[in-house]
Amino acid sequence: MVLPRALYERVADDLAARITFGDIPPGTWLPGERDLAREYAVSPQTVHKAVGLLFEWRLVRTVRTKGALVLSLHE
Secondary structure, eight states: OOOOOOOHHHHHHHHHHHHHTTSOTTTBOOHHHHHHHHHHTHHHHHHHHHHHHHHHHHSSSTTTTTTEEEEEOOO
């Protein structure tokens, strides 16, 4: 039996796809967590966990007070 993915995982999957396909290019700062929360109709905490996954997957680098910077897929 396959369990459904958690909401933060689905948000992370969507953002990862947007990064991978170039919709959000390297060197770009992701929108703020509140803005992403509005876009995805989720809580800022859900977005925070999603961005944490992107960091684990080495798709973004997080900078305190600045947000998440999209990395090159070759970094």
